[in-house]
Amino acid sequence: MRGPEVPGGLEPRAGPEVLGQAARLASSGLLLQVVFRLITFGLNAFTLRFLSKEIIGIVNVRLTLLYSTVTFLAREAFRRACLSGMRNRNWNQTFNLLWLTVPLGLFWSLFLGWVWSQILEVPDPNVVPNYGVGVAAFGLSAVVELLGEPFWVLAQTHMLVRLKLLYTTVLVFCYVIHFMKLMNSQELTKKSLPISRMTDLLPHITLNGTFVNWKEAKLTWSFFQQSFLKQILTEGERYVMTFLNVLNFGDQGVYDIVNNLGSLVARLVFQPVEESFYIFFAKVLERGKSVKLQKQEDIAMAAAVLESLLKLVLLIGLTITVFGYSYSQLALDIYGGSMLSTGSGPVLLRCYCLYVLLLAVNGVTECFTFASMSKEEVDRHNFIMLALSFTFLLSSYFLTKWQGSVGFIFANCFNMGIRIAQSIRYIYRYYRESPHRPLAGLLPSPFLIVVFVLSGVVTGISEVFLCCERGWPARLLHIIVGALCLGATLVTVFFTETKLIFFIRTQFLPKYTQKKT
Structure with missing residues (x-):
C-alpha cells in the first residue's frame, strides 16, 4: 500500500517570502558556482600548458x-x-511525468552517441586517442544525472535553498540522502512537502487511474519544442563546428577556451539569478492571466524585482564590455600563455565581452517572459524561435566563412539582439495596462554612462602604452589603472543607482541589513 496522495502540494507562498527565498537560492547558487568555477578555472589554466588544441577542441566542443x-x-x-x-497539483502524477526524462535521456544518449561515433568525422587516434570511450562516458553521465530530476524539481519548488549539489552520481545520492533525512524531521511538515515516504517519488498509477497530469504533459510538450529550438540558439556555434567543419579541431579548441573564459561571469552570476528568479516569477504570477486579473501587490512586486534585476545585469554586462576590451590580451596571456594571447584570441575575447552584455539582458528578460506566458503564447513564441534558429545557423555559417571564428560571436550577438527585442516587446505589452514600467531598469543614469565612457578611454590608452609586450612592471601599472577606473565606476553606481543598491542589500545581503538595523 502506498501513502495517501497529496492533491494540492505546495500552496502559493506570500510574495515577499517567495522573493526572499528566491534571492537566497540565487545567493547560495552563486557562492557554490564561484567555488566550483574557480577550481575549474585553475585546473584549465594548468592543463592548457600540457594538452594540444586538438584535444581541447574535441573534449570541450x-x-x-x-x-x-x-x-x-x-x-x-x-x-x-x-x-x-x-x-491543485497531484504530485504523484508530476513525479510520474518527471521519471519519463530517464528513458527519454537514454534514447537521446544512444541515438546521438551513434551520430557522434559513426556519422561525424572521427579524429585521428594518434592526435586524439580513445574518442569512442569519451563518447560513451559523456552519454552515460548525462543519463545518470537525469535520475535526480524528481528530487531536483521537488527541492526547487519548495525552495530548499540549502540543497545545492555536485554532478552526476553524487548529485543523485545527495538528493536521496537529503530527502531521507527530511522524512524523519519536522521540516517535512514545515515545508508542506507532498510526500510521506521515499517510495512516493517513484512512478505509479494514481488513485484516479491517470498516470500523469495531461495539462502538465501538454505544457511539457510545448516547452520541449521550445527547448529544442533554444538549444540550437544556445549551442548553435558548436553544432556548426561539429556538423559543418568550418573550423579545424585546433581552432575549435581556441574558440572554446575563449568562449569559456568570456562567459565565466555569465555562468557565475547570471545563471543562478535566472534560475532562482524564474521560480519567483512563476510562483508570484499566474501564467497566462492579464495583469488586471491578478493580485496587484504581486504584480507590483514582480515589476520592481524585474526592474532591479535588469539594472543589475545591465551594469555587470557594461562593466565587462568596457573593461574587457582593454584587458583581453593580458587575461589570455596569464590564463593560457602565448597559445591564446597571440593570433585571434584577443579579438575573440573582446567581441565576446559585448556578447556577454546581450547575454545578461536576454537571460533576465526571457526569465520573466517564459515564467508568465500562457501555453498558447509559448506555442506562438516557438515559431519565432524556429525562424531565429534557421537564421542563426545560416548567419553562423556564412559569417564564419567570411570572418573566421569571430563570425560565430557576430552571429550570436545578432540573434541575441532579436531575442531581447521579442522579450522586451512582450514585457511592455504585459505591463501596458498597469502603472508599472520595469523596463526602466535598462536605462542607467547619464552620469554613470559618462563614467563608463571615460573608463573605456583611459584603459584603452593604458593598454597601448603599458601592455602587453613591455614586461610585468608596465603590466602592473596597466592593472592599477584599470582598478582605479573600476573603483570610480563602482562608487558612481553606489551613489546614482540607489534603488538597485537597496534591492541588493535587502534581498541578497539580508544578514548585513539586519545588522545595520
Whole structure:
C-alpha cells in the first residue's frame, strides 16, 4: 500500500517570502558556482600548458555538446512545465511525468552517441586517442544525472535553498540522502512537502487511474519544442563546428577556451539569478492571466524585482564590455600563455565581452517572459524561435566563412539582439495596462554612462602604452589603472543607482541589513 496522495502540494507562498527565498537560492547558487568555477578555472589554466588544441577542441566542443544536448532535450521542458505554479497539483502524477526524462535521456544518449561515433568525422587516434570511450562516458553521465530530476524539481519548488549539489552520481545520492533525512524531521511538515515516504517519488498509477497530469504533459510538450529550438540558439556555434567543419579541431579548441573564459561571469552570476528568479516569477504570477486579473501587490512586486534585476545585469554586462576590451590580451596571456594571447584570441575575447552584455539582458528578460506566458503564447513564441534558429545557423555559417571564428560571436550577438527585442516587446505589452514600467531598469543614469565612457578611454590608452609586450612592471601599472577606473565606476553606481543598491542589500545581503538595523 502506498501513502495517501497529496492533491494540492505546495500552496502559493506570500510574495515577499517567495522573493526572499528566491534571492537566497540565487545567493547560495552563486557562492557554490564561484567555488566550483574557480577550481575549474585553475585546473584549465594548468592543463592548457600540457594538452594540444586538438584535444581541447574535441573534449570541450564535441563531447561537451553531446552531454549538453542529451540533458537539455531530455529534461529542460519537464523542468519548466513542472516548476510552474499549479495550486491543485497531484504530485504523484508530476513525479510520474518527471521519471519519463530517464528513458527519454537514454534514447537521446544512444541515438546521438551513434551520430557522434559513426556519422561525424572521427579524429585521428594518434592526435586524439580513445574518442569512442569519451563518447560513451559523456552519454552515460548525462543519463545518470537525469535520475535526480524528481528530487531536483521537488527541492526547487519548495525552495530548499540549502540543497545545492555536485554532478552526476553524487548529485543523485545527495538528493536521496537529503530527502531521507527530511522524512524523519519536522521540516517535512514545515515545508508542506507532498510526500510521506521515499517510495512516493517513484512512478505509479494514481488513485484516479491517470498516470500523469495531461495539462502538465501538454505544457511539457510545448516547452520541449521550445527547448529544442533554444538549444540550437544556445549551442548553435558548436553544432556548426561539429556538423559543418568550418573550423579545424585546433581552432575549435581556441574558440572554446575563449568562449569559456568570456562567459565565466555569465555562468557565475547570471545563471543562478535566472534560475532562482524564474521560480519567483512563476510562483508570484499566474501564467497566462492579464495583469488586471491578478493580485496587484504581486504584480507590483514582480515589476520592481524585474526592474532591479535588469539594472543589475545591465551594469555587470557594461562593466565587462568596457573593461574587457582593454584587458583581453593580458587575461589570455596569464590564463593560457602565448597559445591564446597571440593570433585571434584577443579579438575573440573582446567581441565576446559585448556578447556577454546581450547575454545578461536576454537571460533576465526571457526569465520573466517564459515564467508568465500562457501555453498558447509559448506555442506562438516557438515559431519565432524556429525562424531565429534557421537564421542563426545560416548567419553562423556564412559569417564564419567570411570572418573566421569571430563570425560565430557576430552571429550570436545578432540573434541575441532579436531575442531581447521579442522579450522586451512582450514585457511592455504585459505591463501596458498597469502603472508599472520595469523596463526602466535598462536605462542607467547619464552620469554613470559618462563614467563608463571615460573608463573605456583611459584603459584603452593604458593598454597601448603599458601592455602587453613591455614586461610585468608596465603590466602592473596597466592593472592599477584599470582598478582605479573600476573603483570610480563602482562608487558612481553606489551613489546614482540607489534603488538597485537597496534591492541588493535587502534581498541578497539580508544578514548585513539586519545588522545595520
